[in-house]
Amino acid sequence: MKLQDLREQFLNQVLFGIHGTVKDADTQEPLKASIKILNHDRDYSMVESQFPDGNFYRPIKSGAYTIEITAEGYIPKREDVVVTDNEKTIVEIHLEKYDDALEEYDDVDFKIDASGETLYINNKLLKTIRFELINIH
Secondary structure, eight states: OOHHHHHHHHHHHTTSEEEEEEEETTTOOBOOOEEEEETSOSSSOEEEOBTTTTEEEEOOOSEEEEEEEEOTTBOOEEEEEEEOTTSEEEEEEEEOBHHHHHTTOTTOSEEEEEETTEEEEEETTTEEEEEEOOOOO
């Protein structure tokens, strides 16, 4: 196989894999978010959605994957995605704001959700409290 053929084959791969958009669930505004492929590999498994449209692209081999989408001020979300070789798999992700999600839980005193290095405590009276987690030895 010639170098030109290999280069063309590589460039064609970016057309395939996971293509998606991340938006606010209420406003449909695009969001800057991190998209991580769980249980895949340590390197290169995270991409970010881009402004102004919230799009992201992740070339990946065929298989079943779970992606985790996080954005500051929003409840993290996980989606199962099935990818087929030489095909584009399109996903549209809608994230809910922490405060919006609490309104659905009137009978719950508080809700705790930890993602990454930040701990969010949601309380229907106090709304969202944010704590930075520091590793102290």
